[in-house]
Amino acid sequence: MIVPGDPRPPPGAPHPGRPSPFPRDRLERPTLEAARALLGARLVRDAVPATDEGSGLGRRVGRIVEVEAYIGEDDLASHARFGPTDRNRVMYGPPGTAYVYLVYGMHHCLNVVTEPTGRPAALLVRAVEPIDGVDAMRAEREALSAGRRRARASTDARPRHIPDARLAAGPGLVAAAFGITRRDTGIDLCDPSSPLRLESPPGGEPPPDVVTGPRIGIAYAAEPWTSVAWRFTVAGSPSISGRRR
């Protein structure tokens, strides 16, 4: 029973201060609806203990502020346009599963599988607003930049300062900041015991204002797929992908 002043949360509500897993049924529905549900959700990577390789990394948490929908085999921008393959098979599986692929031979991209099993669809996580574990995100990002500079053999170039809000402001940067690789494909992001997972926004946080627009980087597709407004962003977030003015 709920009475005014009762410190206990109402039934089903997130426990204050305790994370609540992201409900799978929010993803097991039309992807364009799931996109709005996923905005504001938390992406969490558990702490990585220190090994011989190097010192550990703290727990990382960020708020999802940009996603893109890829829906069905008809969508000529989707990896599912080829039908089921070794790479995209997980898109045909249960909602809440992670689908991670490599683009341009160097960047990983994290997708959240949506819709009931058998229907290939997913949401590409394009940008995350860092909340916690900024040091770990920065460490992974700088390791990436250092490797790039080595490859380019540009000894004179020094790393440019990156504001916290820009650490995961792009799909490849989200994966880098959270240490996500193809080995994470198949992880159940709705399972609270997964080392990489989704959590619901804290109770009381208002749902974000959402802006939609066409998807990015899919010029290879045909109309109407290049123009449909299947990109969803949180209005006013400083962490949206793309270059700053």
Place this chain on the structure above:
DNA sequence: GCAAAGATTTGCT
């Protein structure tokens, strides 16, 4: 078996 292109990011011009 080989060639082409890619759900990106960065740094230089």
Place this chain on the structure above:
DNA sequence: GCAAATCTTTGCC
């Protein structure tokens, strides 16, 4: 504004 870096996946011969 443009091109490079880099390698997997897919299509075609």
